[in-house]
Amino acid sequence: MIDFSFTDEQRALRELAREFAQNEIAPRAAEYDRQSRHPSDILEKAHEVGLMNMTVPEEYGGADLGMLETCLVSEELAAACSGIGTAIIANTLALAPLLLAASPTQLKQHVVPLCRGPNLAALCMTEPQAGSDVGAIRTTARLDGDHYVINGTKTLIDNGGVAQSYCVFASTDPGQGVRGISAFVVPADLPGVSVGKHEDKMGQRAINTSEVIFEEVLLPIENRIGSEGEGFSIFLEALSRNKPWIAAAAVGVAGAALAEATKYAQEREQFGRPIASFQAIQFKLADMAIKIEGARLLTWHAAWLVDQGLRHASPSAIAKCYASDVAMEVTTDAVQVFGGYGYVKEYPVEKMMRDAKAFQLYMGTNEIQRYLIAQDLVR
Ligand SMILES: Cc1cc2nc3c(=O)[nH]c(=O)nc-3n(C[C@H](O)[C@H](O)[C@H](O)COP(=O)(O)OP(=O)(O)OC[C@H]3O[C@@H](n4cnc5c(N)ncnc54)[C@H](O)[C@@H]3O)c2cc1C
Known part of the structure; x- marks a missing residue:
């Protein structure tokens, strides 16, 4: 049976992340981007409200949540700024090798003190x-x-x-x-x-x-x-478990770009009418929505497999690869919908396009993801 509904707790967490992203991150995203500044004050607040160290078990100072919950939060944070969102969630990746292979004594010594504050x-x-x-x-x-x-x-x-x-x-x-x-x-x-x-x-x-x-x-x-x-197998497993939240961040950026493009298309007039009335623009927006929806479903499926302890290497690689390609395509299309103004820093979509590129490069480039997916097919 497939159940696409969220629990009350998951809905509340998503709402918390959305509010945090819109109130604490979005108003300052352009400034942090311009200055390439470490968002220590935002990290402090994120830690206060419980948005850091989500997958760390409670006994070691974390929130003991799953990858699906991490994805819900990651998408919301990245919709406001994927640089700041990644800074907030990056501990989930960096602590994964310890959660996978460290002894309880090592976890108490290294993870507990880290989770006490907005530490990275x-x-x-x-x-x-x-x-x-x-x-x-x-x-x-x-x-x-x-x-x-x-x-x-x-x-x-x-x-x-x-x-x-x-x-x-x-x-x-x-x-x-x-x-x-x-x-x-x-x-x-x-x-x-x-x-x-x-x-x-x-x-x-x-x-x-x-x-x-x-x-x-x-x-x-x-x-x-x-x-x-044992380091390489620990590394591969840590990456595989964490690809879904990177995919979710890519979905977040793509979703934000679509929202901006849709709004702009309804406001911007050319030839005496909103550009949203032209079918070329409508179809572009529709294609963006189709891709985002597909990427989100792949992402949630991969996260669910991770949470269930089922085989997730290939689905995680597929989600990361597809969602990051979608983020690059959708943000590029958003710039196109904005026309020349999409190319200037006064409007938000050029930053989204720059931000999206990183998803195709880190956690293994998308060529390496395709290699992993193909290996699984021909094995
Ligand atoms: C924003 C950002 C953050 C990062 N954060 C971290 C981090 O926190 N920790 C960390 O350890 N690393 C981090 N990285 C590094 C990242 O993991 C590497 O950049 C990535 O693994 C690719 O390595 P490379 O840059 O040396 O490219 P190369 O490996 O030199 O690849 C160059 C090109 O060749 C392609 N290529 C290479 N080998 C093959 C092959 N066998 N088949 C087909 N194509 C191939 C690649 O896909 C790529 O297109 C980060 C990178 C970026 C951009």
Whole structure:
């Protein structure tokens, strides 16, 4: 049986997120975008109302909610600003390796204090020479007595430089490729951890994205998450479980672009009538709506599979890939509906188009998603 209705709690959470997004984020989104500013004050409020750390179990300081609830919130926040929305929800991804593989003692030590305040975690995999090809990472964790010594540079790290805790993937067995990767939790204030270049991004500029550098960082052996060599499978599973909320954010941006385009089409007159009366514009709006509806359903289905503990790797990749492609197409169409004004910063749709692009790139590019989907088909 298929039931598309939400519980009262899910409806209330969605309403809370919508109000928060419209009151706290939307009025300041353009300013944060322009200044590429970390939204620490908004994060404080988001933490206060319970919109951070949603998937962390209550005993470790989170809200103990599912991926579907995270998607409902993510769509609403991203409709106001996907950079700020991602900053608020990014802990869900960065803490996922710990929730998957850390011991109760590690969770108490690293997750509980983080969830007490508007603190951030960041997931560090990408390196200058290793993006899609994760097996090429050069960051090493060398065992020396009861410590690991971490050396390497991570790049393009969301919440890099503003996070209190890093989930770092490093090679404990260089030469073994992905089989040599292990996961570690690294407090940001350890000697040898520093912040490199702040990335001046095209879109999603309100989330801090930076290089993070590890130089001779002495890390207690107890900070390893899971066994040596288990890092890559932990990473893949963490990403797969988190793709639905990224897809939901893409849906949020696309939905906001459609709303703006529909409103503008009814107000803007050319040839003596609103442009919304031209079938070319109507069909464009209709196509945008069709794509968004399809992307949202794929997203909720993937989230539901994650929550049920059912196989979700391919459905999550499909949702992320499709929703991000839809966000790019729909925001581009929204700019087209606005005509020349769509291209200037006075109107909101150019930011949406810039923001949408990121969804096709992170959490694995859409080429990599297609590779994962095809692998599942031909296996
Ligand atoms: C805004 C933003 C935030 C990010 N946040 C984080 C973060 O928090 N943590 C983190 O670890 N990383 C993060 N990243 C990095 C992101 O995960 C990588 O950019 C991504 O994995 C791609 O790696 P790359 O940029 O090195 O591109 P490359 O891997 O060099 O790819 C370049 C192009 O080649 C294609 N390509 C590569 N290999 C193949 C293949 N086998 N088949 C077909 N096509 C291929 C890619 O799809 C892409 O189009 C972020 C990136 C961005 C843009």
